[in-house]
Amino acid sequence: MLFIDLLVQGLIQGSSYALIAVGLTLVYGLLRILHVAHAGLFTLGAYIAVVVTNTLGSFWLAAVIAPPIVGLAGMLVYRLLYEPILDQPPFVPLIASIGLFICMEEGFRLIFGPYGNSFDEAPFSASLSFGPVYMQGVEAATVVIAFVLLGALAVLAARTRLGTAWRASVTDPQMAQSFGIDIVKVRYLNFFIGSALAAVAGVLVALLNNFVEPTLGSVPSYKMLAIIVLGGLGNVKGTLVAALALGVLESFGTIYAGHLIDRDAIAFLFLIIVLMVRPQGFFGKA
Amino acid sequence: MGAYELSLLTLIGINVMLALSLNLITGFCGQISLGHAAFYGVGAYTGAMLTTSGQPFLLALVVAALFAAVAGVIVGLASLRVREDFLAITTMGVGFLFLGVVRQQEWLGGELGISQIPETGLGDGGFIMLVVGATALVFAASVYLKRTWMGFAFDSIADDEDTARTVGIDVARYKLTAFAFGTAIAGIAGCLYAHYARIIVPDAFGFTVSITILAMVVVGGIGSTIGVTIAAVVLTLMPELFRFVNDYKLLLYGGLLLLTMRYSPQGFAGLVRQAAAKARSKSEATP
Numbered sequence: 001m002l003f004i005d006l007l008v009q010g011l012i013q014g015s016s017y018a019l020i021a022v023g024l025t026l027v028y029g030l031l032r033i034l035h036v037a038h039a040g041l042f043t044l045g046a047y048i049a050v051v052v053t054n055t056l057g058s059f060w061l062a063a064v065i066a067p068p069i070v071g072l073a074g075m076l077v078y079r080l081l082y083e084p085i086l087d088q089p090p091f092v093p094l095i096a097s098i099g100l101f102i103c104m105e106e107g108f109r110l111i112f113g114p115y116g117n118s119f120d121e122a123p124f125s126a127s128l129s130f131g132p133v134y135m136q137g138v139e140a141a142t143v144v145i146a147f148v149l150l151g152a153l154a155v156l157a158a159r160t161r162l163g164t165a166w167r168a169s170v171t172d173p174q175m176a177q178s179f180g181i182d183i184v185k186v187r188y189l190n191f192f193i194g195s196a197l198a199a200v201a202g203v204l205v206a207l208l209n210n211f212v213e214p215t216l217g218s219v220p221s222y223k224m225l226a227i228i229v230l231g232g233l234g235n236v237k238g239t240l241v242a243a244l245a246l247g248v249l250e251s252f253g254t255i256y257a258g259h260l261i262d263r264d265a266i267a268f269l270f271l272i273i274v275l276m277v278r279p280q281g282f283f284g285k286a
Numbered sequence: 287m288g289a290y291e292l293s294l295l296t297l298i299g300i301n302v303m304l305a306l307s308l309n310l311i312t313g314f315c316g317q318i319s320l321g322h323a324a325f326y327g328v329g330a331y332t333g334a335m336l337t338t339s340g341q342p343f344l345l346a347l348v349v350a351a352l353f354a355a356v357a358g359v360i361v362g363l364a365s366l367r368v369r370e371d372f373l374a375i376t377t378m379g380v381g382f383l384f385l386g387v388v389r390q391q392e393w394l395g396g397e398l399g400i401s402q403i404p405e406t407g408l409g410d411g412g413f414i415m416l417v418v419g420a421t422a423l424v425f426a427a428s429v430y431l432k433r434t435w436m437g438f439a440f441d442s443i444a445d446d447e448d449t450a451r452t453v454g455i456d457v458a459r460y461k462l463t464a465f466a467f468g469t470a471i472a473g474i475a476g477c478l479y480a481h482y483a484r485i486i487v488p489d490a491f492g493f494t495v496s497i498t499i500l501a502m503v504v505v506g507g508i509g510s511t512i513g514v515t516i517a518a519v520v521l522t523l524m525p526e527l528f529r530f531v532n533d534y535k536l537l538l539y540g541g542l543l544l545l546t547m548r549y550s551p552q553g554f555a556g557l558v559r560q561a562a563a564k565a566r567s568k569s570e571a572t573p
Contacts, residue, residue, distance in 0.1 A: 032371070034371055034374070034375070081544070081548060084548065085547065085548060085551070088547075088551055089370075090370045090371050090374075091318045091370065091374065092547050092551045093547070094318075094371065094374055095500065095504055095543055095547050096543065096544055096547035096548055098320075098497060098540075098543060099539075099540045099541065099542070099543030099544030099545075099546075099547065100540070100544050101540070102497070102536055102537070102539065102540025102543070103537060103540040103541055103544060105536075105540075106534065106536050106537035106540060107537075110537075222378060222382065222493070225375050225378070226375065226379065229372065229375055233371075258390070259390060260387070260390055261383075261386050261387055261390055262385070262386030262387070262389050262390055263386075264382065264386060265382050265383050265385065265386020265387065266386075267379075267382075268378075268379030268380075268382045268383045268386070269379075269383055269386075271375070271376070271379050272364070272376060272379050272380065272383065275364070275367070275368055275372060275375075275376055276364065276367055279367050279368045279372065
C-alpha cells in the first residue's frame with residue numbers, strides 16, 4: 001500500500017502548500033508583487049499557536065486569534081512596505097520583501113530562541129484509519145480545512161459583491177476605481193484574507209510537526225513562488241492544483257529519486273522545465 | 287599585515303569580485319539573478335575537484351571559470367525566455383537546484399563537501415597577490431566595459447529591452463555575453479575561495495549567499511561599479527570589525543535590503559547622485 005500512503009502524504013503536504021500559496025497568488029494577482037515575506041507571516045501564525053497554547057493553556061484560543069492577528073500584520077506589511085513603492089520596477093518590492101522576510105526570521109530567532117519551540121502537551125494525537133489508509137487526526141483535519149477554506153474563498157470571489165470588486169480590481173484597477181470600487185480597501189482585504197489563510201496553515205503545520213523554529217518558513221517561502229508560477233500567477237484554481245500536484249510529486253520523488261536530488265529542489269526542477277516550455281506558467285493564459 | 291588582516295583582505299577581494307560580477311548581469315544588463323551563488327559554487331567545486339585530483343591550480347582556475355560560464359550561458363538562455371519576476375524566480379530555482387543536486391552527490395562529498403583541498407603552490411603571499419590582482423582587474427574591466435559599445439548596449443537592454451531590439455541591438459547575444467562574463471568571474475571567485483578556505487560545503491553556496499551578494503549590489507547602487515565595490519568592502523568588514531554585528535549579520539543584510547528598497551532603490555550611489563545634483567542646482571541658482 002506504499003502507493004496509496006505516498007499519495008495521501010502528498011495530498012496532506014499539498015493542502016498546507018495550497019493554504020499558504022493562495023495568499024501569495026492573490027497578492028500577485030492584485031499588485032504584481034512577489035510577496036516572499038508571506039512565509040514569514042505563516043511562521044508567525046505557527047509561533048502564535050505554540051506560544052499562546054503554552055502560556056495560556058488553550059489551543060483553541062490560539063487557533064482563533066492567530067488568523068486575525070496575522071491578517072492585520074499582513075495589512076501592515078502592505079501599508080508600510082509595499083504601498084510606497086508600488087510604482088517602482090518589480091524587482092524593488094521583490095528584494096524589499098526578501099529583506100523583510102530575512103528580518104522576520106531573525107526576529108523570531110531573537111525573540112523565541114534559535115532552537116525552536118514545541119507544544120508542552122501535543123493538543124491532538126488521535127489517529128484515524130480509512131480502510132487500509134492510516135493517518136493522524138491532524139493530517140485529516142489539514143486536508144479538510146484546506147478544502148473548506150479554499151472552497152469558501154472561491155465562492156466569495158465568484159458569488160459576492162466583494163468578490164466581484166476584487167476580480168474587477170485585478171482585471172483593470174483604473175476601470176474598477178471609476179466604477180466606484182474602493183481599490184485600496186480591496187487591497188487591504190486581500191492582504192488580510194491571504195495572511196489569515198497563511199496563519200491557518202501555520203497553526204496546522206505547528207500541530208503536524210509539533211515543532212516551530214525560526215526558519216520554518218524558509219523552504220515554503222521560495223517553494224510557494226514555484227507553486228504560484230506553475231499555477232499561473234493570480235490564478236487561485238491553478239494554484240490549488242499546482243500545490244496538490246507538487247505535494248504528491250515530492251512524496252513520490254523523495255522515495256524514487258531521493259538519491260539524485262534533494263526533496264526541496266524538486267519543485268524548482270519542475271518549475272524550470274515548465275517555465276522553459278510555457279513561460280506563462282502551467283495554467284496561465286497564453 | 288598579520289595573518290588575520292591578510293585573510294580578511296582575501297575575503298574582501300573574493301566578495302568584491304562576486305558583487306561586481308553580479309553587477310555586470312543585474313546592474314549593467316538589467317537581468318535580475320537571485321541564484322548567483324550557484325555559479326560561485328560551480329567554480330569552487332570544479333576547482334576543488336581538479337586540484338584534489340592532482341591538477342595544477344592555475345589550470346583549475348581557468349577550467350572553473352569556463353565551467354561556471356557554460357552554466358551561466360545555459361541559465362542566460364532562460365533570460366531570453368522569461369523576464370523580470372519570472373527570471374528572478376527561475377534564477378532562484380537554479381540556485382536551489384544546484385544545492386539540491388550537489389547535496390545528494392556522493393562523488394562531490396554530499397553534505398560534507400570537499401575537504402583537504404591542496405595548497406595552490408603560490409605560497410601565501412603569491413595567493414594574496416593573485417586575489418588582489420584579479421580583483422583589481424575585474425574592477426578595471428568593469429569601469430572600462432561601461433564606456434565601450436557593449437556597455438552601451440547593456441545599458442539600453444536594461445533600460446528597455448523592446449526599444450533596444452527595435453534599434454537593432456542583438457539583445458539575445460548581449461544578454462548571453464553578460465551572463466557568460468558575470469558567471470565566469472563568479473567561477474574564478476569560487477575557485478579562489480575553495481583554495482582559501484581549503485574546505486567547501488554545499489551550504490557555502492546557498493540562497494543566503496546569493497542574497498548577501500545581491501545586498502552588496504543593491505545597497506551600493508545597482509549598476510554603479512564604485513558604489514558596489516564600496517558596499518562589498520563595508521559589508522564584508524562590518525561583521526569582522528564589530529563582533530556583535532556578526533551575531534546579527536543576516537538581520538543587518540535583510541534590514542539593509544529592506545530599507546534601501548523602501549527609501550532609495552538606487553542605493554548608496556543614487557543618494558550620492560541626488561545630493562550632487564542638488565548641490566549643482568543650488569550653485570547654478572546663486573551665480
